[in-house]
Amino acid sequence: MPLFVPDWMPMAERAARQLRVTTTGTSGARHALYVVLLKDTRRIGRWGLYVGETSLDPDLRFDQHKTGYKASRYVNRFGVRLLPPLFEHLNPLRRWEAVELEPALAEAFRHAGVPWVEGGH
Template identity: 70%
Template sequence: MADARRAAQGLRATTARTRGASHSVYVILLHDSRRAEPWGLYVGQTARDPDWRFDQHKLGYKASGAARRFGVRLLPELVDHLNPMRRWEAVELEAALAEQFRRAGIPWVEGGH
């Protein structure tokens, strides 16, 4: 988890906490005991409260299979420094955050599209 924290801390949101900033990025901890590396991360972005969006994932609403089936909990400590931001930046940072996790060696990263 330290690698993920360092990777996330390397990103900044230029529109964080500015007027019109209503979107957030979020990270969900994944666990699948059948995988060789059972722990992973799902990265998403939302205009809703990330807790509410996590609940939607678990209920299957607009949910990736990984977040719905393997989502354990949110990891707000990885992204609190970024949120909230404008929509265009949330879309960009969602992809950048997933890429940063992959570069940091996190073996299982979902989302980030």
């Protein structure tokens, strides 16, 4: 059974692709952004996105969220899976750029019409 794709997903992907980075692939670029698909069946707009920044592999960081280690309550409770098409093109990053881009990516998703965006601090 294929995974449901919210109608705003193509707009979110376009918004993510518009962000540009300067440090990707440079020496010392060891940080990453990641985006998690959220699903809360209690909400009217039950699908959303969580934007995070890490010095770990995004897959490992997602696993940590799901097990409760340094977890966002949103990812811990509602995280479905990572969405690599929304972040892989940006990684790896130096820490300063990851910290700058995290809120910019979250804001880009909001402007693209994603009804529920968490993280991005």
